[in-house]
Amino acid sequence: MSDAADKIKEAERLRTKLSEGRQTWTSIREGFVYVGQQKRFVRVSDGQIWEVEAFQKQFGYVAKSMQIPITTDGETTMQPMKQTLTQYIFGCVPWPGAGLKTYDTFGFTPGGEFENVRGTFNQWRPSDVTPKEGDTKQWDEHLAYLFADEDARNRVLDWYSWVYCNQDKHPDCALMIQGQIQGTGKSLLNLIMHRLLCGTSPTTITPRMLTAAHETWPLRTKLAIMEIRAADKRITDRLHDLITGPVIPVDMKNAADFTIANVLAITTEANPKNALAGLDNSDRRWLIASTDLGDRLLQPKDEASYYRPLYSHFNLGKTDKLEHNPASLAAVAYQLKKRNGGEYHGGRAMTTAAKVTIMAASASDLEKWLIDRVETGGTPFTFSVFTLEEVVEVVPHDIKVRHGAGLRDTIAGVLTDKLGGENLGQVRIGGDAVVELLKEHKITGATERPRLWTVHHQDGRIVREFGPFKGRYSDKALARTYRTERKVFTPDDERRRAAQRKRAAVEDAIWKAHPEQPQEATEPWDR
DSSP: OOHHHHHHHHHHHHHHHHHTTOOOHHHHHHHEEEETTTTEEEETTTOOEEEHHHHHHHHGGGGGGOEEEEEETTEEEEEEOOSOHHHHHHSOOSSTTOSOEEESEEEOOTTSOSSEETTEEEOOOOOSOOOOOOOOHHHHHHHHHHOOSHHHHHHHHHHHHHHHHTTTSOOSSEEEEEOSSSOSSHHHHHHHHHHHHOSSOOOEEOHHHHHOSSBOGGGGOSEEEEEEOSOOHHHHHHHHHHHHOSEEEEBOTTSOOEEEEOOOEEEEEESSSOOSTTOOTTOOSEEEEESSBTTBOOOOOOIIIIIHHHHHHTTOSOOTTOOOOHHHHHHHHHHHHHHTTTTOOSSOOOOOHHHHHHHHHHOOHHHHHHHHHHHHTOTTTTSSSBOHHHHHHHSOHHHHHHHGGGHHHHHHHHHHHHSOOEEEEEOOOOOHHHHHHHHHTTOTTOOSSOEEEEOOOSTTOOOOTTSTTTSSSOHHHHHHHHHHHTTOOOHHHHHHHHHHHHHHHHHHHHHHHOTTSOOOOOOGGGO
């Protein structure tokens, strides 16, 4: 057993002594530390935290049994102490080693020194599970039951394995296990992982904990386990910050704020398909695996004959005093350590079939409408270029009302993030005469310099890579395309169209005379 585990065991013995009512100054001195910047006492065995006043109220009676050396007329005698416990701790100690160990601030560093990590008190508590080769039959069978798709099963195992082998780092993506039916045992995997990573009780993260003004859960958490019951943009955004940020700010009530290194591994469980708000193709912060195969939903097994023995086997509750196998967790740890992350190396997640399903289910009513409108070629997406005003005009009234003043920005975001849309910038489409023509044709958003967009984003997309007149299409060509597709023509347009018709007639005559020569294709914005 490691030195850290030995210290945990000894601190636990002292904690038991405290709980049995045999508290002494020795057990207080060896079982607690003081963290200066945050003004907190901390119990070493489990990381529990006390404010100074609360510590004095709970343990102050220890001072009544303490004696200190008093020297009078050259003679030193032990006399009862007149100070309170906290006064004695903070005062000048009469001999070396009399006070508590003191640290600057808090930290959380898995795998590091148990207590002092660069002047911080490390709140991480090591697991008592040591990897050892053994039988993983129950673990393997439960994984196969949850994930009939082998690819999904391997991705989950790879993520767990990397987290276990790199406990002082955080993965650049979070794991979500989704299945529409409750009670299939998804949570068992995360409970086992927590036992392998930490020596403290698991912390289930709630939405309130993510958005609270004061919260200290990151100080005791390596594996953040959360159940997502419905899509919530605030929760999704907060989780994104925790997934990608290098540090985590900790706001402890009535104490100095501080930051800790981000070593979180975030794993979530969800039943509904629409569990994440705002998920798109570019978002690789989520590794999503589903226990369902298409429309075939995973059904739970019998509680008494399957789940209780399984939880008992891994000593995770629901035991009904059944026997558990202490070597089972060690065997799982050995399997994950030997796997060494598999094909996952701590970076962003690959897109999975489950992620595609959740993206579609989590889309807002506006997103779904826009995607359908583009795919079916509805106005204004029949045009090569269009304005947001033209899109807004055809959005159904009820959707407009729900999105209110943010409608334009939301449309722009969906076009960019989910439909390959491109903001082409403002383009001068003509002078006052052209604008009047557009208005006569009842073209929405007709101005002299409208901002044009396109979703023609494959080989034929319209791009201005290096500014006006330097990309594939100049402002002049874009303006001509905009006018032509709306059948609004300037005198120059009419002359150009007449010349094109004449050229086309000549080419048609040549082709009829020489059909073996291929015709030259033209782009719609050149016609």
